[in-house]
Amino acid sequence: MKNKKKEHYWYLLPSLLTLVAIVIFPTIFLWYMGFTNYDLTMGWEQHKLIGIKNFQYLAFEDKDFWHSMKISLWFMVFTVVIEFVLGLAIALLFNRRIRGKRLWMSFLIIPMVITPTIISLIWKLMLNTEYGVLNYILSLFSIAKINWLGYENALWSVMMVDIWEWTPFVALILYAGLQSLPQEPYEAVVVDGASPLQIFYYLTLPLLKPMIFIAILLRSIDSLKIFDIVYGLTQGGPGNATELMSMHIYRLGFRHTNWIGRASANAMVLLVIITILTNILLRIMRRGTREEF
């Protein structure tokens, strides 16, 4: 059905124009800001273009930039791997006959729909060294108090909260995948006498591949962007222990220094990394799931 009247424009244009106005235009503005010396304390007319100086600053002078880059990537890799492994385990756990399954699964939704900043503050209470409930429970097993949010452990604690929040997300996606697997190949391999482990490795995992890719990439992108949980739990501290990339941008641009130009340059770096990941995700979605519809 080709339509020569371009009728589809009337349906698409309102949304597309809105998105161009509220996303493309500000993004161009961000790129411009990344090449200026603007900071919040100066008048707008005083700002001027300074070339790539902001990027030079980030690369050669700002040690915290490299630190935030490093721990952000580490944060992403670690949380995504753990969330995938645990999520797959939970999906398999639920992928059998259980009484009241729907009810049990509805509890899994709680971590990911609950307001992240609020629940991260509750975690902050639970992780308190002196009166946190986690250390209390550990003390029942005579385990010594852990300083969860101290310099050594803070990043691990933020990771733990992220894993708590998003493992159910991975589990639900993979569970949906498991439920939609075709039956025939399984009947065939059971006849051939394959062991459960072989079936899982050679059949289930390959069939789940599109879902696995989507879950992993969505999680990777979101964990690189993370701001709310970090803000609630540690605000980047102690010191720079949990200063992930978004937190560093916040510090540069708003908190102490007001260097909007440098913060914009850093935001551009984050944007480029996320755009690369997004393109990989979209390519896989395009190849894998969309065409089957």
Next chain:
Amino acid sequence: MSPLMNYTRRRKVKNIILDLLIALVVIICVFPFVWMFMTSIKTRVQTIDPSIWFFQPTLENYRAIFQKRDMFMYINNSIIVVLFTTLVSVALGTFAAYGLARFQFNRKEDIAYWVLSLRMLPPMAVVIPFFLLGRFIGLLDTHLLLIIVYLSFNIPFTIWMMRGFIEDIPRELEEAAWVDGCSRFQAIRRIIFPLIAPGVAATSIFCVIQSWNEFSLAFFLTSFNARTIPTTVTFFLSVLGVIWGEMAAVGIVATIPVLIFALIVQKYLVRGLTFGAIKS
């Protein structure tokens, strides 16, 4: 013992272990919420004593947040922002979704995936230009600015969700209506809309949940008048010695609506979480 009995016995034990693991997963998922609820009905002294599990509940914290802390204003702000951004996104996005679902044209998929890529934008990249622009034109700390900024993730989300729902409806239904003399628009209103209504409802609820929970953008773009509920946690961070009971009471008030909404759309959850990429 016969081998068969041995086998059923082992399977029973295995099932019990697996059930216990499920119970453990459920407890871990629910516990922080339960702890928040317990904290919200404790007195100030009790909140810093984790060994108290049974106590006389108090509603003092709830009274405090509504009387001393203007909770109504923040709830009101959240509702205004969430409502309008959802209405606009669903209205615009559903039409765009129809355009993508029912017409063939050049670079259609490129446009669709470009739209989806906007959903992935890091808030930090969005917030700096909006903060500056908002400052220049005096829109900082207004509902309007937040409503507009939230469109940037709600419209792409709606387009992708609704495209899936519309494509689920056979074209023949619409074509039959055209044969009967309906215009395309009439057919949408009379045939398509009643059929996608559950999808519209589900998509709206997802928009509501993600806008209600949004923190990063609201945190930078509001300061007092338009503050939404998630940003109120900053009050509890700045004060020396956190008032945990009141903080938890705010948390319960803020999260109960979200949980109810989430239960309503549970059926579409995976679809929503993956922007319609995986239907279950």
